[in-house]
Amino acid sequence: MKRPLRGLRGRLLVAFVLVTAVATLTTGALTFREARIAVLQQSQDTIIKRLRAHVDGLAPGIAYPPTQSDLESVAQEVAAAEPAQNWRVLATYRDLRATSRPQDAFTELTAGMRSAVGSRRAAVFQRVTTDGRSSLVVGLPVTFSEPAERSASGVSVFLTVPQTGEQGYVDALVTAIGRAVVPALGLAVLLALLAARGVLRPVRELRRATRSIAEGHLDTRLAVNGSDELADLSHTFNETAAALEESVAELRRMEARARRFVADVSHELRTPLAAMSAVTDVLDEDAARLDPDTAMAVRLISGETVKLARLVGDLMEISRFDAGAAGLQLDDLDLAESLRRTLAARGWQDTVDTRLPGPGELRGRVDPRRLDVAVANLVGNALRHGACPVQLRLYAREMPDAADDGGWAVIEVTDSGPGIPADVLPHVFDRFYKSDTARTRSEGSGLGLSITAENVRLHGGTVRAANREEGGGAVFTVEIPLGQEEKEVRET
Amino acid sequence: MPRVLLIEDDRAVREGVRLALRRQGHDVTTAGTGEEGLALLRSFRPDVVVLDLMLPGLSGLEVCRRIRTEDQVPIVMATARGDDTDIVVGLEAGADDYVVKPVQARVLEARIRAVLRRVGGAPNAEGIPKIETHGDDGELTIDRAGLAITRRGAPVSLAPSELRLLLTLSASPGQVFSRQQLLEAVWEHSYHGDSRLVDACVKRLRTKMGEPAGQPRYIQTVRGFGYRFQSR
Numbered sequence: 001m002k003r004p005l006r007g008l009r010g011r012l013l014v015a016f017v018l019v020t021a022v023a024t025l026t027t028g029a030l031t032f033r034e035a036r037i038a039v040l041q042q043s044q045d046t047i048i049k050r051l052r053a054h055v056d057g058l059a060p061g062i063a064y065p066p067t068q069s070d071l072e073s074v075a076q077e078v079a080a081a082e083p084a085q086n087w088r089v090l091a092t093y094r095d096l097r098a099t100s101r102p103q104d105a106f107t108e109l110t111a112g113m114r115s116a117v118g119s120r121r122a123a124v125f126q127r128v129t130t131d132g133r134s135s136l137v138v139g140l141p142v143t144f145s146e147p148a149e150r151s152a153s154g155v156s157v158f159l160t161v162p163q164t165g166e167q168g169y170v171d172a173l174v175t176a177i178g179r180a181v182v183p184a185l186g187l188a189v190l191l192a193l194l195a196a197r198g199v200l201r202p203v204r205e206l207r208r209a210t211r212s213i214a215e216g217h218l219d220t221r222l223a224v225n226g227s228d229e230l231a232d233l234s235h236t237f238n239e240t241a242a243a244l245e246e247s248v249a250e251l252r253r254m255e256a257r258a259r260r261f262v263a264d265v266s267h268e269l270r271t272p273l274a275a276m277s278a279v280t281d282v283l284d285e286d287a288a289r290l291d292p293d294t295a296m297a298v299r300l301i302s303g304e305t306v307k308l309a310r311l312v313g314d315l316m317e318i319s320r321f322d323a324g325a326a327g328l329q330l331d332d333l334d335l336a337e338s339l340r341r342t343l344a345a346r347g348w349q350d351t352v353d354t355r356l357p358g359p360g361e362l363r364g365r366v367d368p369r370r371l372d373v374a375v376a377n378l379v380g381n382a383l384r385h386g387a388c389p390v391q392l393r394l395y396a397r398e399m400p401d402a403a404d405d406g407g408w409a410v411i412e413v414t415d416s417g418p419g420i421p422a423d424v425l426p427h428v429f430d431r432f433y434k435s436d437t438a439r440t441r442s443e444g445s446g447l448g449l450s451i452t453a454e455n456v457r458l459h460g461g462t463v464r465a466a467n468r469e470e471g472g473g474a475v476f477t478v479e480i481p482l483g484q485e486e487k488e489v490r491e492t
Numbered sequence: 493m494p495r496v497l498l499i500e501d502d503r504a505v506r507e508g509v510r511l512a513l514r515r516q517g518h519d520v521t522t523a524g525t526g527e528e529g530l531a532l533l534r535s536f537r538p539d540v541v542v543l544d545l546m547l548p549g550l551s552g553l554e555v556c557r558r559i560r561t562e563d564q565v566p567i568v569m570a571t572a573r574g575d576d577t578d579i580v581v582g583l584e585a586g587a588d589d590y591v592v593k594p595v596q597a598r599v600l601e602a603r604i605r606a607v608l609r610r611v612g613g614a615p616n617a618e619g620i621p622k623i624e625t626h627g628d629d630g631e632l633t634i635d636r637a638g639l640a641i642t643r644r645g646a647p648v649s650l651a652p653s654e655l656r657l658l659l660t661l662s663a664s665p666g667q668v669f670s671r672q673q674l675l676e677a678v679w680e681h682s683y684h685g686d687s688r689l690v691d692a693c694v695k696r697l698r699t700k701m702g703e704p705a706g707q708p709r710y711i712q713t714v715r716g717f718g719y720r721f722q723s724r
Contacts, residue, residue, distance in 0.1 A: 270572065270593055275504035277594035278512045285515070309594045316572075331671055331687045332716045365716060368672070369686060 028177030386415025512597030526550030
């Protein structure tokens, strides 16, 4: 797997972990918030209540207006009332201030709070965090209960209580949540992997089966387990594969029948043609002595018999390719010499312009008969449909990225005719393809080029048709690998 | 007047070929079945047999084998084109050459003439009777003038193409001949390419000379190129 996080397994893993993390953290956060509020509320309520009780207890004894020493005694008495709680107390009256501890700057007290205590009659509190330690600051104005309406005395008592205990609770809560998240995430990863395996196993099976089908193993089927969507998918896959197999089998049967028919027809045509071919020379010879009409008829029959014989031969050759019965009989040849012979055997050596390498320069392992047929068809085609001069070229092509060290031979057949129309070009190697639909019969069988293509393909080479760039004439290029595999029948 | 025995089951083909060959100056006798052909072989004594491969009853292949057991008359097989296995099997059964049907009379005629020329004898420049011996113990003798081969004193009966192939190869021991060269020297094919002819003939020749399977002593394969004759 190149990109693990893009796969199904990775995505499931990420999803599970995200869901678990969100769920755990949300639950933890809400619990934390509620618990923290409850803890702090309770402690501050207790503190305010006690402070009020102490202050109320002291208030009647305060002389008015209080002196510095009065304030000091108030502060110290309030602080002394709660020795365990580590209270720090500040009592103020206008500009006077006294703390329970000497030189206590009471930095926790903010100006805002001070003015709030001055203007209101209720207790004011604020949580302050200094140097990472949180403490509760409470401010309480001292009121007179007489005369009748309560009025501010101008004396305020401030209290600072460190909240280390509460902080400890809160910290413990955070730690607990943290400890809960880690195993939950681990569990999520485990579950994700299990779920991914459950999903991935059938998916992987499906992939393997699809690939197998693509490689042509149409009898591939999946084992269907359970009744979930993946099982449905496997089931559908099996049905599709079965339908495909059936269609392909039917197509193959039909194709085999069609091929068989062509082969049978060609075969049956051969016997009468053998009789006719045997006597064409006799007819040609005698035609000279017959009256013109009969002579013409005789020559016509003779000529058509030769064409028919060629057509049947080509058809049988094609059927053999179709049946896969065509094999290579490789031989080590001088290719230039081989091409010369091909031309000579058909009397074309003076008609065709050649540019071939010298003797022994280009040797290759090819099937001489098939090479001969391929080249003869190309040259014959050029002579019939193109125009002279026809040129036959042969040269070696070096492969720059040579994996096959044997190299390639290139055979080019060029004519000087009008070229091949662009719409015909892709079809020139099709069977019986006629470039001119008005011309229903040409001299060739219409199979020559497809036979050439099959022969070249059998050699592992390529053949292509094009028009000359400078205009005028078609170019057929055959490329054949020189280092053929040893496919010879075992000799000795 | 070369005497040709044509064994062919189809009447039209038979008549057509007979007509054409007669025009070329051959003395042609025809047979419609293999049995009839074998019977005519003794009475007619043809110079060459043209044999259809597909015959009703006794097949052309079987006829070929039976002719070879008692006679070295050249056989030209007429076969369905490119039924590659047919050709190879036919050649291995002892045919000297083959033509593919449908065939024009002049092609068949040329093949017949070529086969007949070969029977006329191998080239011998000096014209002096010359008997060569080959092998460590001189077990193989080749009489170039008398066209006789013996192995350990026993005569080896070879068909014309086999004899000619052996004479060609043994004339230059150690020299490698490509299939193409052999095709031209032995079969006089102007048309190049049927290396199967060479391979089948070599195989037959090896069998008749009693070469051990897989380790030919005299006629060795030069892989990817051709064959050579090893004298010792």
